[in-house]
Amino acid sequence: MHSKELSNIELLKEIAELLNEETEMEQMLQGALRKLLEGTIFETGWIFFIGEKGKQELIAHENLPNTLEQNNCRHLQKGGCWCVSRFRNGELKKASNIIECQRIENANKTKEVIEEEITHHATVPLQSGQERFGLLNVATANTVRFEDGELALLESVAFQIGSAIKRILLTKQEQQVALVQERNRLARDLHDSVNQLLFSVTLTARGGIEMTEQPEVKGTFKEIQYLTQEALTEMRALIWQLRPRGLETGIIEGLKGYGDILGLTLNIQVKGVINLPAKIEETLFRIAQEALNNIRKHSGVLKAEIYVTVTSTDVLLVVKDEGCGFHMKDLRMLPSIGLQSMKDRANSVSGTVDWVTEANKGTEILVRLPY
Numbered sequence: 112m113h114s115k116e117l118s119n120i121e122l123l124k125e126i127a128e129l130l131n132e133e134t135e136m137e138q139m140l141q142g143a144l145r146k147l148l149e150g151t152i153f154e155t156g157w158i159f160f161i162g163e164k165g166k167q168e169l170i171a172h173e174n175l176p177n178t179l180e181q182n183n184c185r186h187l188q189k190g191g192c193w194c195v196s197r198f199r200n201g202e203l204k205k206a207s208n209i210i211e212c213q214r215i216e217n218a219n220k221t222k223e224v225i226e227e228e229i230t231h232h233a234t235v236p237l238q239s240g241q242e243r244f245g246l247l248n249v250a251t252a253n254t255v256r257f258e259d260g261e262l263a264l265l266e267s268v269a270f271q272i273g274s275a276i277k278r279i280l281l282t283k284q285e286q287q288v289a290l291v292q293e294r295n296r297l298a299r300d301l302h303d304s305v306n307q308l309l310f311s312v313t314l315t316a317r318g319g320i321e322m323t324e325q326p327e328v329k330g331t332f333k334e335i336q337y338l339t340q341e342a343l344t345e346m347r348a349l350i351w352q353l354r355p356r357g358l359e360t361g362i363i364e365g366l367k368g369y370g371d372i373l374g375l376t377l378n379i380q381v382k383g384v385i386n387l388p389a390k391i392e393e394t395l396f397r398i399a400q401e402a403l404n405n406i407r408k409h410s411g412v413l414k415a416e417i418y419v420t421v422t423s424t425d426v427l428l429v430v431k432d433e434g435c436g437f438h439m440k441d442l443r444m445l446p447s448i449g450l451q452s453m454k455d456r457a458n459s460v461s462g463t464v465d466w467v468t469e470a471n472k473g474t475e476i477l478v479r480l481p482y
Contacts, residue, residue, distance in 0.1 A: 239277035383421030410434025
């Protein structure tokens with residue numbers, strides 16, 4: 112544990128070194144927060160990320176009092192407060208003392224005897240240039256107000272953290288670009304080699320059917336033609352997943368294009384305006400793709416209905432078919448239908464996937480993703 116008398120220059124140096132070394136966002140923020148508390152009079156702290164729509168996320172916290180930490184930091188996770196409101200309104204420009212904090216007040220009400228308790232805190236925006244990411248809050252027991260020098264130090268640390276956040280976000284964007292480029296390369300390779308080879312086998316099988324009069328040989332060639340055509344459809348769908356055409360004009364056009372590849376007739380209905388973050392749109396698109404794959408492979412029908420509803424907080428997707436359906440116990444025995452993949456994709460963005468299905472009564476997949 113470092114001394115609380117660690118000089119400001121030494122502290123800023125240690126925090127800068129940590130920020131430069133870390134590559135994972137939450138681990139970086141947690142480490143920086145810990146070093147800040149170890150080297151200053153600040154005793155506890157927490158960091159909110161605040162999205163473009165004003166939605167807050169508790170991304171890191173350190174040494175919280177029991178009142179704030181109880182029930183999975185309920186008082187920090189939910190509700191509103193002055194500092195977040197001022198941040199959303201663009202009124203919070205520098206480190207400031209918060210005279211009244213609704214979150215702390217509500218948390219302290221849950222405790223009958225308050226001794227050495229947090230009652231006030233300081234806040235500072237985390238930003239890089241004009242790009243804002245969230246808030247760093249710090250507090251100390253029995254401290255109503257921090258001095259100007261302490262707030263100036265807080266601003267210096269916030270500047271460092273904001274720059275590090277921007278660096279990690281840029282790195283992730285570069286990784287995403289590299290991933291897209293690799294997908295495109297793989298899609299080209301598959302199209303130029305395997306896809307063309309399968310197409311050639313299909314033509315060869317068709318020629319074999321016409322060249323022989325023997326029923327058994329004809330049947331063999333027809334089976335080869337059928338299986339190759341199925342493999343060709345699968346390959347085209349895979350290539351399309353790697354490099355979807357039409358997604359750049361929106362998820363609905365993308366799904367229509369994918370439905371065409373699979374030979375499905377889709378009835379798509381939309382409520383609300385689709386203006387989703389890129390990660391949410393891609394997650395929704397990939398889940399819908401998996402659902403359409405299931406319909407083609409397992410339902411016995413070539414028609415599906417898709418309903419997309421966009422609210423102020425969530426996007427809802429329903430993919431419905433009137434095929435053979437399943438008993439729920441059978442779903443757990445059919446890994447090929449990718450149910451776990453859909454759940455994993457939804458969970459990665461704090462969403463959910465549910466199924467309503469019954470033998471001979473079709474299947475309905477329900478997806479909810481917050482954004």
